[in-house]
Amino acid sequence: MSDTLNDSLILLETSDLSVVVSSPSTITNVVHRTQQTMGLGSIIGFLGVLILSHAAYSTIQYRGLLKITEEEFSGPPLNVVIEVLLGLVFCMWAALTVSGKFLSIHPHSEENRVVSLPANLDFMTFNHRYKVFSLEMDVKLKH
Amino acid sequence: MVTKTEETQLNRLENQVDNGGGGAWEYLCLVRKLRVRRSEKVLKHGLSILNDPKQRSSLGPDEWTLYEQVAVAAMDCQCLDVAKDCTKVLRKRFPESKRVGRLEAMLLEAKGSWELAEKAYTSLLEDNPLDQAIHKRRVAMAKAQGNISVAIDWLNKYLEIFMADHDAWRELAEIYVSLQMYKQAAFCYEELILSQPTVPLYHLAYADVLYTLGGLENLQIAKKYYASTVDLTGGKNTRALFGICLCTSAITQLTKGKNKEDKEGSQLQSLAAKVLEKDYKQKAPDKLPQLTTALKSLTLSS
Known part of the structure; x- marks a missing residue:
């Protein structure tokens, strides 16, 4: 089970990392917020893994007990079932929150919809109006 | 993008x-x-x-x-003074750099001294014959001087080596369109759609070229590409919506006598027209009467 959870962890993309351009304060804000949610999420995830391993341990113990008392196996004990379900919920929650926001995959969503192509700067030519009407701006590199 | x-x-x-x-x-x-x-x-x-x-x-x-x-x-x-100063500063910091060399050659280009720039580019290419940026600069320079055919030749040669460069394909397509060589331009746009199928603007440009070429078959394909543009943009591209309307009316005009099938086509047109009317109502209410007369003339002519 934890394998599939790990897979879903990988499938998520971190959108916060793609924030390249924003003022320094927002960057620190984002980082701060991410760290907070990451801290909480990873603690919960760790708890989930702990509960799962405890469930495994009690299953082994229960089987040993069955062997000693020579009883038939009818089903897992209730505490193991509850632990497995709890671990599942915790791990899932951690997997969904730790790795950041979800990004849209629809081609027509605002983040993905291409509205203009970049200017083909590699092929830029300088024959345009500035050649005749020079810029009304006295600019200079002072050093 | x-x-x-x-x-x-x-x-x-x-x-x-x-x-x-x-x-x-x-x-x-x-x-x-x-x-x-x-x-x-x-x-x-x-x-x-x-x-x-x-x-x-x-x-x-x-x-x-x-x-x-x-x-x-x-x-x-x-x-040019500022450009020269900046290039000088960079040259001082990076005495051996090819990138600064390209910048210096571009400065010559901006001054209009084509021969010197050409010489500079040739010597840079001798050092590194696979420098893509410099090949592109030479094409741009030929274009700036007005030698469009030379530019096309170089661009074709360049694309034989660097086939995956979609910027170059786009430039070639635009040059062909400017010369009204629509068949060649259509080929370039096909190449672009193949390499980047999710960019609606290439679909749109391809459809435009096909619509301009005319003929029943081209018009039908153009309509399909306008429709795919609408699909990729979620119906937010006005030009594609107009394209669908124009294509449909042109197709019905061409197939007037035969009068078969084409139920679906007219439905597509009415849907596109509806979306257009909604958009205009929302964003430019004062232009709405013009739109309705234009759309009416399209449906009347069919």
Whole structure:
């Protein structure tokens, strides 16, 4: 089970990392917020893994007990079932929150919809109006 | 590619910078990342950073990128003194660099001394015959001098080696369109759609070219590509919606006598027209009467 959870962890993309351009304060804000949610999420995830391993341990113990008392196996004990379900919920929650926001995959969503192509700067030519009407701006590199 | 969110972010930052709200460096970064041509603004705001020693030193190694950006912007604005100064500073810092060599050759280009620039590019190519940027500069130079056929030749030769360069395919397509060689342009756009199938603007440009070529078969394909543009943009591309209407009316005009099938086609047109009317009502209510008369004339003529 934890394998599939790990897979879903990988499938998520971190959108916060793609924030390249924003003022320094927002960057620190984002980082701060991410760290907070990451801290909480990873603690919960760790708890989930702990509960799962405890469930495994009690299953082994229960089987040993069955062997000693020579009883038939009818089903897992209730505490193991509850632990497995709890671990599942915790791990899932951690997997969904730790790795950041979800990004849209629809081609027509605002983040993905291409509205203009970049200017083909590699092929830029300088024959345009500035050649005749020079810029009304006295600019200079002072050093 | 510039997406909708990036566009709004750019406009917001541009407004902020123009009104003196700060954030010039972020604006310049975004301009560089999106590769948009805002030379005048880059020159103004970039120079204000470069002329302020405190701000400049806080950039760290990004300072040199800014020098390059400002140099190119200055060439684009014909402020050759600034471009020269920036290039000099870069040459002093990177005495052996090929990239600065390219910048110097571009400066010669901006001055209009084509022979010197050509010589500089040739010597740079001798050192590294696979430098894509310099090959592209030579094509651009041929275009700037008006030798369009030479530019096409070079571009074709370049594309034989670097087939995956979609910018070059786009440039070639645009040159062909400017010469009204639509069949060749259509081939280039097909290549672009193959390499980047999710960019609606290539579908749109291909459909435009096919519509211009005319003929029943081309019109039908054009309609399909307009429809795929609508699909990829979620119906937010006005040009594609108009394209569907025009294509449908042109097709019905061509198949007037035969009068078969085409139920689905007219439905597509009425849907596109509906969306257009809704958009106009929302964004430009005063243009709505013009739109309705135009759409009416299209359906009447069919």
